[in-house]
Amino acid sequence: AQSVSQHNHHVILSEAASLELGCNYSYGGTVNLFWYVQYPGQHLQLLLKYFSGDPLVKGIKGFEAEFIKSKFSFNLRKPSVQWSDTAEYFCAVNKVGGSQGNLIFGKGTKLSVKP
Amino acid sequence: EPEVTQTPSHQVTQMGQEVILRCVPISNHLYFYWYRQILGQKVEFLVSFYNNEISEKSEIFDDQFSVERPDGSNFTLKIRSTKLEDSAMYFCASTQAMKADTQYFGPGTRLTVL
Numbered sequence: 225a226q227s228v229s230q231h232n233h234h235v236i237l238s239e240a241a242s243l244e245l246g247c248n249y250s251y252g253g254t255v256n257l258f259w260y261v262q263y264p265g266q267h268l269q270l271l272l273k274y275f276s277g278d279p280l281v282k283g284i285k286g287f288e289a290e291f292i293k294s295k296f297s298f299n300l301r302k303p304s305v306q307w308s309d310t311a312e313y314f315c316a317v318n319k320v321g322g323s324q325g326n327l328i329f330g331k332g333t334k335l336s337v338k339p
Numbered sequence: 340e341p342e343v344t345q346t347p348s349h350q351v352t353q354m355g356q357e358v359i360l361r362c363v364p365i366s367n368h369l370y371f372y373w374y375r376q377i378l379g380q381k382v383e384f385l386v387s388f389y390n391n392e393i394s395e396k397s398e399i400f401d402d403q404f405s406v407e408r409p410d411g412s413n414f415t416l417k418i419r420s421t422k423l424e425d426s427a428m429y430f431c432a433s434t435q436a437m438k439a440d441t442q443y444f445g446p447g448t449r450l451t452v453l
Binding site for chain 2: 258260266267268269270273314316325326327328329330331332
């Protein structure tokens, strides 16, 4: 069965620190990849997505992610975090073709940014 | 910007009772989904819905669950006889046209079964 692994459960950073959140998936076929963010008390919002093309994708709020097919990874990065980035971050994939697009989520990584 | 909305935001019910969770997807979207997140666990897919029928469902989506699009705007999830383990956050999502496109999520309904 397909799965998504997020390596860090809780990450604590100071403002201006760099961020990298790991995400690996297990599925041999073609996938679409997503990072969603959930700010406290709010709903899941799309940060960025990868469908095809340039494996380095840029999202909102200065986030980017790199798809490395050989490593089945889609790590999220931000060079300098802000207090307002405090949230929970979810990596998700869905299969291309054959499925109606249901997302498979990782467990999420809680990011706390200290001012 | 159009959003997916869900009501109620919090539902408390007694074990064995029926609940209906409501969602209004984005108006020009055609694919609809329900997910749930038990506290401390992953967001899990329940069911997808297209053209007035279920497209796909997970193992979680057993006979006690049903979905319906009763009119042109609402998309509902019914749990016939709730169990304690149904306590979770339930998220509705929709996509515009193509399956496997970006899914837009609602704010969720927190269901508490006592």
